[in-house]
Amino acid sequence: MRLTLNGASREVRAGADASLLDVLRDGFGLRSMKDGCAPEGSCGACTVMVDGRAVVSCAQPASRFEGREVLTVEGLDAVTRTAWADAFVTAGASQCGYCSPGIVMKAEALLRRSPRPSRDEIARALAGNLCRCTGYTKILDAVELAALLMGRQEART
Ligand code: FES
Ligand code: FES
Numbered sequence: 421m422r423l424t425l426n427g428a429s430r431e432v433r434a435g436a437d438a439s440l441l442d443v444l445r446d447g448f449g450l451r452s453m454k455d456g457c458a459p460e461g462s463c464g465a466c467t468v469m470v471d472g473r474a475v476v477s478c479a480q481p482a483s484r485f486e487g488r489e490v491l492t493v494e495g496l497d498a499v500t501r502t503a504w505a506d507a508f509v510t511a512g513a514s515q516c517g518y519c520s521p522g523i524v525m526k527a528e529a530l531l532r533r534s535p536r537p538s539r540d541e542i543a544r545a546l547a548g549n550l551c552r553c554t555g556y557t558k559i560l561d562a563v564e565l566a567a568l569l570m571g572r573q574e575a576r577t
Pocket of ligand 2: 514516517518519520550551552554
């Protein structure tokens with residue numbers, strides 16, 4: 421199958437039962453997206469963006485993503501990656517870090533469509549992303565801080 425992965429046209433062999441998560445990790449060797457509950461689709465650790473929307477990559481066959489545009493943490497530009505890292509470190513929003521890449525991609529999708537989200541909007545957007553470590557408050561702080569660091573608040577005013 422062929423898809424656009426992090427801005428480049430790529431081809432990979434995908435078994436009939438392979439999920440997008442399988443293809444990203446085993447086919448392309450990417451490691452940001454995690455398997456927390458595959459194929460349940462209920463923890464959010466495997467979240468990536470497809471055509472600009474956040475999706476859980478474990479719950480659908482890879483074949484469904486033929487020709488689509490997939491973006492993972494590895495494909496974020498350096499400024500954006502640094503902003504997310506700084507925000508998570510400053511807010512103390514990452515402990516074991518297992519959930520973090522999925523949360524970043526979910527939140528990145530949110531900020532792209534809503535550069536100045538309210539705290540409630542952030543909480544609603546992240547409702548499907550489970551974290552066993554942080555208690556979530558610091559994650560909400562981190563997303564608010566990331567929006568500031570990226571200057572997206574100013575960009576919208
Ligand atoms: S591993 Fe995909 S939602 Fe949990
Ligand atoms: S930081 Fe450990 S699961 Fe979220």
